Amino acid sequence: MKTPLLDLEPIHKVIREDLRQAVLRVLDSNQFIGGPEIDNFEREIASYCGVKHAVGVSSGTDALLISLMALDVGPGAEVIVPAYTFFSTAGSVSRVGAKPIFCDIDPITFNIDVNKLENLISPKTRAIIPVHLFGQCARMNEIMAIAEKRGLYVIEDAAQAIGAKYKGNMAGVMGTTGCLSFFPSKNLGGIGDGGLVMTNDDTIYDLLVSLRQHGATRRYFHTIIGGNFRLDAIQAAALRIKLTRLDEWSKMRRQNAVYYKQSLKDLESNGFIKLPVESQDNFHVYNQFVIRAGKRDALQSYLSNNGVGSAIYYPLPLHLQECFKGAGLKRGDLPESEMAADETLAIPIFPGLTEEQMNLVVTLCRRFYEK
Numbered sequence: 489m490k491t492p493l494l495d496l497e498p499i500h501k502v503i504r505e506d507l508r509q510a511v512l513r514v515l516d517s518n519q520f521i522g523g524p525e526i527d528n529f530e531r532e533i534a535s536y537c538g539v540k541h542a543v544g545v546s547s548g549t550d551a552l553l554i555s556l557m558a559l560d561v562g563p564g565a566e567v568i569v570p571a572y573t574f575f576s577t578a579g580s581v582s583r584v585g586a587k588p589i590f591c592d593i594d595p596i597t598f599n600i601d602v603n604k605l606e607n608l609i610s611p612k613t614r615a616i617i618p619v620h621l622f623g624q625c626a627r628m629n630e631i632m633a634i635a636e637k638r639g640l641y642v643i644e645d646a647a648q649a650i651g652a653k654y655k656g657n658m659a660g661v662m663g664t665t666g667c668l669s670f671f672p673s674k675n676l677g678g679i680g681d682g683g684l685v686m687t688n689d690d691t692i693y694d695l696l697v698s699l700r701q702h703g704a705t706r707r708y709f710h711t712i713i714g715g716n717f718r719l720d721a722i723q724a725a726a727l728r729i730k731l732t733r734l735d736e737w738s739k740m741r742r743q744n745a746v747y748y749k750q751s752l753k754d755l756e757s758n759g760f761i762k763l764p765v766e767s768q769d770n771f772h773v774y775n776q777f778v779i780r781a782g783k784r785d786a787l788q789s790y791l792s793n794n795g796v797g798s799a800i801y802y803p804l805p806l807h808l809q810e811c812f813k814g815a816g817l818k819r820g821d822l823p824e825s826e827m828a829a830d831e832t833l834a835i836p837i838f839p840g841l842t843e844e845q846m847n848l849v850v851t852l853c854r855r856f857y858e859k
């Protein structure tokens with residue numbers, strides 16, 4: 489691939505020595521679980537996002553899972569999730585024994601459609617999980633207003649959106665809890681798996697800390713049942729280095745987005761593609777740059793044959809997944825989610841992408857549609 493969908497090398501080469509030092513510091517300390525790297529990272533990320541508490545955990549998926557556990561969402565409960573998102577948004581709901589209720593999306597932002605949300609609330613509903621998909625926040629003011637009126641928790645899935653803002657508020661600090669992922673392809677990516685839960689609530693914080701350590705309040709004394717959901721010290725040490733660069737990298741992603749939007753404008757006016765829209769309440773951090781493309785699959789093959797990587801996020805909406813067929817939904821029930829799955833394509837947007845690489849992407853798209 490001349491231009492892969494994601495290349496971490498351009499950002500890692502700048503901080504390689506710092507990362508090596510950080511990893512070696514942990515190795516030499518012999519403190520691999522808990523300890524100062526975790527405490528400092530949690531403090532630094534809480535300060536970056538403007539939240540009272542941050543709890544490092546083993547992955548973004550576990551951040552969702554442990555949030556649901558802390559809020560005592562379990563069998564008999566329903567949780568509303570968008571149908572068009574990464575699997576774990578809904579998978580975590582099933583894993584605590586609750587039932588995911590799938591909501592359709594807004595076709596412009598790809599986020600949960602707040603106008604369709606209230607109809608899905610039943611006496612069993614306990615929580616809503618809005619996802620800030622591709623790096624742009626869902627309409628949190630409306631979601632929080634509905635949740636407050638109906639007495640529901642809100643768990644923000646901000647796995648793709650660290651540093652994004654909605655009406656000036658950081659992603660992940662507006663809900664009851666907010667979940668981050670440090671999977672390497674996320675905007676703040678670790679050197680392995682990792683995740684984090686944020687909250688302003690002291691009681692929930694205490695529960696999260698206990699749940700990630702098997703529900704122990706003191707070692708070997710268990711008041712509740714948790715699990716091993718800890719973040720590694722090595723990950724925390726590497727993430728601390730990368731957090732200091734995050735704003736710089738978000739800016740580069742946003743600059744790349746501007747370049748694409750300018751260079752692909754005419755393909756949009758000619759009806760071949762639709763470009764992503766940054767809504768006026770949002771500060772978008774472009775974890776992915778996702779277009780709607782006519783003849784999407786043919787475009788993807790054409791790009792790939794010419795050395796450009798791309799990906800389909802996501803090819804099958806969650807209500808049509810085999811494992812959720814118990815929900816009883818069929819094709820046609822959530823049309824916007826289905827259309828998004830059929831039309832979208834993510835093209836390279838990573839920080840460090842060169843103008844030459846972006847130009848290749850643009851030229852190929854142009855040739856594909858204008859030939």
Ligand SMILES: *Cc1c(COP(=O)(O)O)cnc(C)c1O
Nearest residue numbers: 547548549574576647648669671
């Ligand atoms: C990546 C992602 C997750 C899960 O994070 P992991 O760290 O991979 O477990 C959850 N939700 C969304 C929307 C994601 O993109």
